[in-house]
Amino acid sequence: MVQVAVSIENLTKKFGGIVAVDHVNLEIHKGEIFGLLGPNGAGKTTTIRMLCTLLEPTDGTAKVAGYDIRKQPAEVRRNIGVVSEGVDLYSDLTARENLILLGKLFGVPKNILMKRIEDLLDFIGLTDRADDLVSTFSTGMRKKILIISSLIHNPQLLYLDEVTSGLDPQTAVSVRELTQRLREQGITIIWTTHYLDEPEKICDRVGIIYGGRILALGTPKEVKSIASASVTIEFTLDKPPAEECLEYFKGLQGVMAVNSKETSLSLTVHNHEMSISRVIECLSNYHIGIVDLVKKEPSLEEAFLKLIGDASAKESGAQRRVEGEVERLRREILEAMDKIKSD
Numbered sequence: 001m002v003q004v005a006v007s008i009e010n011l012t013k014k015f016g017g018i019v020a021v022d023h024v025n026l027e028i029h030k031g032e033i034f035g036l037l038g039p040n041g042a043g044k045t046t047t048i049r050m051l052c053t054l055l056e057p058t059d060g061t062a063k064v065a066g067y068d069i070r071k072q073p074a075e076v077r078r079n080i081g082v083v084s085e086g087v088d089l090y091s092d093l094t095a096r097e098n099l100i101l102l103g104k105l106f107g108v109p110k111n112i113l114m115k116r117i118e119d120l121l122d123f124i125g126l127t128d129r130a131d132d133l134v135s136t137f138s139t140g141m142r143k144k145i146l147i148i149s150s151l152i153h154n155p156q157l158l159y160l161d162e163v164t165s166g167l168d169p170q171t172a173v174s175v176r177e178l179t180q181r182l183r184e185q186g187i188t189i190i191w192t193t194h195y196l197d198e199p200e201k202i203c204d205r206v207g208i209i210y211g212g213r214i215l216a217l218g219t220p221k222e223v224k225s226i227a228s229a230s231v232t233i234e235f236t237l238d239k240p241p242a243e244e245c246l247e248y249f250k251g252l253q254g255v256m257a258v259n260s261k262e263t264s265l266s267l268t269v270h271n272h273e274m275s276i277s278r279v280i281e282c283l284s285n286y287h288i289g290i291v292d293l294v295k296k297e298p299s300l301e302e303a304f305l306k307l308i309g310d311a312s313a314k315e316s317g318a319q320r321r322v323e324g325e326v327e328r329l330r331r332e333i334l335e336a337m338d339k340i341k342s343d
Contacts, residue, residue, distance in 0.1 A: 003030035005157055005188040006051065010060030013046050013212075020046040022212035023060065030156075033179065033189045035203035035220075037196065043212035044192055048159055051190075053077055065156045078106075081150030084161040088146070091135040095126065095145050098134060099152055106153035113152070120148040124178060140171035144178060157188045164195060176202050232296040233276055235265040238289035245282050252278055263291075 006028035013021040021043045028034045038044040049055040051064055053073035062069050065079035089098045103113040121127045124144045164172040183189055191203060199206045200220045208216045216223045240262055249258045257268040
C-alpha cells in the first residue's frame, strides 16, 4: 500500500482578483522524488510556499507529513527541509560552523547534533573540508552543504527548488546522484526545475502545472503519452527511397511528417504499428532494404511544451468566446437604446 507524504485538497491561492493556484488536488507518495514543473507564473512557487507554510491558502488545505498546513504550521516546518534559490550559507563561517548554527536554530540537542553533522559530512564526502571556510568552496560543494544543512533537523520531506541552476553538467549530475541517495534513505523529495531534461533522469513522478492547475500527473513516461501519442521512426536504408514511396508515406493515415535525406528516412506518426507495417511493405516492394530502425518517443520537454501550448490555446479560445459574447451584448444594448430613443 502506497503511503502518502503530502495530501493536497482543493488548494487555492488568490491575490486580489488573480487566481495563482486553482483548486489543486494532489498526493505525493512517501519516499518518492516528485517533480513539479511549470513555467514562470504557473503557480509552482506559490504552491510550494503554501506547503512550506510561508503563504496562507485562500481556500482548501494540505497535509504534510500528516500535519495540516493551516492548523499545525509549526509541526509542518519541523518536518520539512528547504533548499531554494537565493538561500545561501555564511561564507565567513566554516562548513561545520554553518551546520552547528542551523542545528541550534532548529533546537537539535548538542549530543545528537554533533553526531548528525559528522554523519552528513561523511555522506557527501566532505569531512576533510568541514573546517574550511565556505568562501573557499566551489559552487557544487556549497550546494551539497546547503542540501545537508536542510537535513540537520532530520525532516521527513525535502523541497529542492532549482538546486542545479547555475551548475556545470558534471556537478549537476553529482547533485542529482546525491538526491537519489537521499531518496534511498527514505526521504520524500519535491524537485522543481526549469531544466526539463532533469525530471526524466531523476523523478519517479511529475506534475505539470499551468494557470494554477495540474494539467498532467504521472511517471515521466505516462506524462509523455498523455501529451502525445505520436512517435518518430528513423530508418537507415541501403539506398535512397523512391519518390513514389515518399508520396505514398505522406498519404498514409496517421503519418504527420516525412523527411528523407539520402539513405535516411524519418516519419512522425500516430498509430505507428499500422503505419510502419505499410511503410516496410512499400520499401520491400521497391527492393529497398532496411539497415536499421529506431523509434524515438517525444521527450518530457516536448510533452511539457505541448501541454502548455494546448492549455494556452484553450485559454485564448475561451477568452475570445467571452470577448465575443461581451461584444454581442454590447451591440444588443446599443440597439435597444437606439430603439428607445426612436420611440
